[in-house]
Amino acid sequence: MDEFVFARVLHVLGVVLWIGGVAMVTTVLLPTLLRMQSATEAMVFFDNFRRRFAAQARYSTLFVGLSGFYMTHVLDAWYRFTQWQYWWMHTMVLIWLLFTIMLFVLEPRARRRQSTSTHKNVSAQSFVKILRMHRILLGLSLITVAGAVAGSHGWLIGGGLS
Ligand code: HEM
Numbered sequence: 001m002d003e004f005v006f007a008r009v010l011h012v013l014g015v016v017l018w019i020g021g022v023a024m025v026t027t028v029l030l031p032t033l034l035r036m037q038s039a040t041e042a043m044v045f046f047d048n049f050r051r052r053f054a055a056q057a058r059y060s061t062l063f064v065g066l067s068g069f070y071m072t073h074v075l076d077a078w079y080r081f082t083q084w085q086y087w088w089m090h091t092m093v094l095i096w097l098l099f100t101i102m103l104f105v106l107e108p109r110a111r112r113r114q115s116t117s118t119h120k121n122v123s124a125q126s127f128v129k130i131l132r133m134h135r136i137l138l139g140l141s142l143i144t145v146a147g148a149v150a151g152s153h154g155w156l157i158g159g160g161l162s
Helices: 002-034 039-075 078-082 084-114 124-152
Strands: none
Touching: 002 039, 002 124, 039 084, 039 124, 078 084, 084 124
């Protein structure tokens, strides 16, 4: 049981580091960059920032994924993926998958492309799009965190016990 508690601690620490970072980028960094005079300079800053955050987020997603699947195995909770009351199990895996693809496939690809081109076509509109995407991801993540805390402590829609 101690291993299970340890996995839960790692899981929550990973979520805090990762989703907390996403929240800061969405609510503080991107709105600030959107107000900068030069969209090109803002994009150069954002790229450097994103690269550093991606390195940290890669470790967090790895810990969250490993601890999450380990807990699912120990709880023998695979059946939850067939019951809608456990919607937060589905959204946890969905968010994890989205970020894993972004951090391990799309981000390295974008970095390779960047090293061969400059930010010529960047406008404030580019930041509006990036901000919109981050807001959607953050909203989904926060709903998931709320559902996961409530659900894993026994509060399920329909009154069932976890
Ligand atoms: C591969 C992906 C993931 C898997 C397999 C997974 C699995 C799990 C499992 C089995 C639990 C324990 C449930 C229980 O005790 O009944 C849990 C708890 C939790 N998970 Fe995940 N999870 C994953 C990703 C995520 C993500 C991306 C987030 C955040 C957006 C997240 C947030 C949480 C939170 C907040 C808890 C509740 C912790 C507590 O209150 O003790 N998980 N997860």
